[in-house]
Amino acid sequence: MAERIVIDPITRIEGHLRVEIEVKDGIITDAYSAGTMVRGIETILKGRDPRDAWAFVGRVCGVCTSTHSLTSVRTVENALGITVPPNAELIRNLMANALYIQDHVVHFYVLHALDWVDVVSALKADPAEASRIAQSISSWPKSSVGYFTDVQKKFKNFVDSGQLGIFANGYWGHSAYKLPAEINLIAVAHYLEALEWQKEIVKVHTIFGGKNPHPNYLVGGVPCSINIEEANAVNAERLAMVGKLFEDAKTFVDQVYIPDLLAIASFYKSDWGAIGGGLSNYMSFGDFPTNGYNNPDSFKIPRGVILNRDLSKIHEIKADDPTQIQEYVNNSWYDYSKGDKAGLHPWEGETKLNYTGPKPPYEQLDVTQKYSWVKTPRWKGYPMEVGPLSRMLVGYASGKAEYKEVIDSTLKALDVPVAALFSTLGRTAARGLETKLTCDWALEFFQQLLTNIKNGDSRTMNNDKWEPESWPKSAKGIGMVEAPRGALSHFIVIEDKKIENYQLVVPTTWNASPRDPEGKRSAYEESLIGTPVADPKVPLEVLRTIHSFDPCLACAVHVYDENGSTLHDLKTY
């Protein structure tokens, strides 16, 4: 008999999201994903100064902080025809690189690891064996017997206190946990180290943007000035700090993150390398320009779409083509003036809230009606997966050597086929490999910045079109960014110096959206199909797949009976 189960909230994500799934004989056969929080920021932007928009939309997310601000300044610059100086591009790249590294490391250790690592099991580990394993996979210096003994003792005291805090009520002891106690202990030690370490790399944002979270951006360039003869500007000391932060980041990623990822993956590859693949379409907007944002061919991450997992062909994206990117609200709590079946290009996009769901408190949502605050975007009608896996696949398919090298060597080390990439584990591995590449790119961009300054170019701002008097009466723009979680785009319409319309199509909108008018599932829903659930009371497997996307929302999960209608045994988890 099928049973319907509600999991709400799913934690260790950003925001509030809801997914509904149908389980039969221990396997998920259908799923629904729904966002349960709305703020209406697109509406708030109307009538404001376009140069201020970066600050407003920056507050869409404080986890992938800065990424919406970057998208916004690109959007306004695109509308007004502004090209930023090379140094501003490099500094933006460095800030985005710092975010990737911080965000991916935090995701792996703080948000995702507890799906694979049984922290309670670490109490039973032999510290000497943990030390031996750690030293066999990495040269990271914190690996002595004494170190792991201390970590274990500290954690034991914590558990013995009876106040388990953030570790209370976890799924410890679940049969799906497969790591030896010693690897669990290593992971617990690195969880704590990662939490300490992550606050360092964000200082790149503080140097260039004044603070983190929510560093400052500027239409036309970056707010900081470079003056190597001045204490009050970006000078040799500030630059040296940036260099050191990225060097240290590379060490941490190479010696801690990547070895841990491979060690953990080796225990889960046989099943989780084949579960959770979901959609077979992958999209990357591309990013990290090496020769100007308006020259996508120069991007470190290439732009393009892969359809049906066919890695021999990359399809071109034209974001300004009104037939390519469209958003639907047939299953979302909004009204479109053209009705529910319409798909609107974001330039024509509308954000009119119309909640028709149940009055809270409620036990369940009616998924035969509208069931989410997330709109449903489509590319040429196709649902798309976005994120690190999509980027690595587009890079791999484009034949870029560094992508080939890092992916092929990992597949070889784990002894798995390319097809293993299309999975929950593939998604998690892609994020780690991308972090490794990002560390190298950041050091490259940093060297380029030093070279420019050495050659006498210290410009960081293009003031040509700063004053609204220099703007056309009407303008339209698009900004595209690869956020840590995937393809992110903003669309602006400017009339009489003010924002007439502003729409955001964010990565989690692509991944977490409800079904489109043709009933096609988006990435989260599709990826859950076929996932085993050993015990619905402790749906660890659902978390593994949902977390592999690094959601930017808080989630809820329902399980329906096989017909999706009659409810047999409603349980709330």
Add this chain to the structure above:
Amino acid sequence: MKNKQPSFYEEVKEGGISRKDFLKFCTTMAALLGLESSGIGQIVKALDSKPRLPVIWFHFQECTCCSESFIRASHPIVASIVLDKISLDYQETLMAASGYQAEEAYKAVMAKYPGEYIVMVEGSIPTENEAYCCIGGKSALQILQEAAKNAKAVVAWGNCASAGCVQAASPNPTGAQPVHKVISGKPIINVQGCPPIADVMAGVVVHLLTFDRIPQLDELGRPKAFYSRRVHDTCYRRANFDAGLFVESFDDEGAKRGYCLYKMGCKGPVTYNSCGIIKWNDGVSYPIQSGHPCIGCSEAGFWDNGPFYQHLPSIAGFGIETTADKIGVGLGVATAVGVAGHAIVTNIRKHREITNAPAAGSEIETPKES
């Protein structure tokens, strides 16, 4: 059970922190909290002996920047606080449990520690329609009202929970409200900023732990220790303001020399925060130091206080120094000292402002919240 709990010092000792470092940390915290040296002993004693304070941390209409800022607390030992000193029993970003098990975690705290636990809130609460923010099928309003009922105090993290922040900006489509508009009869600490500075967040927690009472608050409910001074008065570029040296456009010669950003729209003259004193991310920098004007993110309604790059209204008469203070009056945010300072030379005014500072928070006329 409480007897089994190691003290904070015992815990950090396990983490490899020496007694000397521990005392140093206590001294730093005392300084941040503006305590006399006798207060250091209180901090040491409190952290040395108390069991871990149960904390329930909710996320409502928010972006998680407050959680992110919190984990950036800069001294290593402050990072230990979030894991070891308080018992963070419900925090959706960090907690292992999901769904039913997560909900059980905060319900257990409410049942076990009535009157003793702290509720911390990140995000605003929608009131136009409660369904604009639901967790586990319950609305943010229902969850908060239930949890706040037996809480010892409520900490409103950031501008969202303190004043509604970006979603409450005009036209506030979801009816977003701060905590103090939907909860009454409880001490509420508004830890302002978007987000608040990590060390300010840590400082507020340490204050609660140490003195078992909430810190002194200004009329906007903000801890005076961190929000009694204008960014303008603590800005290292203030001398340029006084000397009339301004950035006229971004990345101009003045910008390259670190001149004052007043003309670029800096809201430092009407913003109360610790950016100029504590700075961000381990004291690395703050917005003005990195070339961007203050946007005033620790003030209620700052999103609707005019475009960010439009400088505050200029009033002729007593020179630039007085102008900034009159602007404060115009927006209702000047100190009484500033108002009285018309004919007083800069140095005297500054001296009085500094000596009067302990009372400044309560003397601030505050802008109406939107």
